[in-house]
Amino acid sequence: MYKKSNATTYTLGASLTYELLSRKGERALHVYFHPDFLKSEMYPVFVKMCKDNIVPTSINEKIFRRLSDKEKCLVIGEFLKYDTGIKMENNHLVLHHISNMGNLGTIIRTAIGFGFDDIVLIRPSCDIYDPKVIRATMGAIFQIRFAYYESFEDYQKEAGDREYYCFRLNASEDLRKVKKAEHYSLVFGNESSGLPEEFDHIGNGVLIHTAKTIDSLSLPVAVSIGLYEFTRGNSDAQK
Numbered sequence: 001m002y003k004k005s006n007a008t009t010y011t012l013g014a015s016l017t018y019e020l021l022s023r024k025g026e027r028a029l030h031v032y033f034h035p036d037f038l039k040s041e042m043y044p045v046f047v048k049m050c051k052d053n054i055v056p057t058s059i060n061e062k063i064f065r066r067l068s069d070k071e072k073c074l075v076i077g078e079f080l081k082y083d084t085g086i087k088m089e090n091n092h093l094v095l096h097h098i099s100n101m102g103n104l105g106t107i108i109r110t111a112i113g114f115g116f117d118d119i120v121l122i123r124p125s126c127d128i129y130d131p132k133v134i135r136a137t138m139g140a141i142f143q144i145r146f147a148y149y150e151s152f153e154d155y156q157k158e159a160g161d162r163e164y165y166c167f168r169l170n171a172s173e174d175l176r177k178v179k180k181a182e183h184y185s186l187v188f189g190n191e192s193s194g195l196p197e198e199f200d201h202i203g204n205g206v207l208i209h210t211a212k213t214i215d216s217l218s219l220p221v222a223v224s225i226g227l228y229e230f231t232r233g234n235s236d237a238q239k
Helices: 013-027 033-039 044-052 061-069 101-111 131-137 152-159 195-200 219-231
Strands: 006-013 028-033 055-058 075-080 090-098 119-123 145-149 161-167 184-188 203-209
Touching: 006 131, 013 028, 013 044, 013 075, 013 203, 033 044, 033 131, 044 055, 061 075, 090 101, 090 152, 101 119, 101 131, 101 219, 119 152, 131 152, 145 152, 161 219, 184 219
Parallel strands: 028 055, 090 119, 090 184, 119 145, 161 184, 161 203
Antiparallel strands: 006 075, 028 075
């Protein structure tokens, strides 16, 4: 079973493992095939990719029972975790105390879609390398840069001169009317509690207006709306 303290983690599924070999093949340690996958037309493709990346392979049904709860998971990739760091010259997506692994994976995929390649995670936070997070990213994890910080203050010390847009339910500035700086960070809080009170005095408070029939949006939906509004009209994604 996967443990956070392990130096390695897993891609559960053929498409995720394909992304691993395509984008981070140098980090791959082993690829496991379920016997049923040998009949797939993709099996020779995977074998060649593994040979090209000098990655050993094996046919091992037992590991699928141990690691995967998906019936159709026929390929598992094991890879070495790595640190990427973030580019301080870029705009950042900051997730403060995110706790749901599925949410984190979905947000990573969404961020890549809007050209946000740099993600900041403020602890406590769920583990970005948990296979459940990796699965929810649908392979986008291999395209991002990320960094963990013990506190938002620690991040601010390194983030340089930039504007902070803190998404809060008690904010008064409408997202649709906010004046966007050239260099900024979008800051979102925990799924249940949002951003704590100290963020009332940090940067610009931003509110996503909704009908009064709901209390709030889910975190992945709120992040999606924020990313869309801040990147609307951009012709090129960040690099």
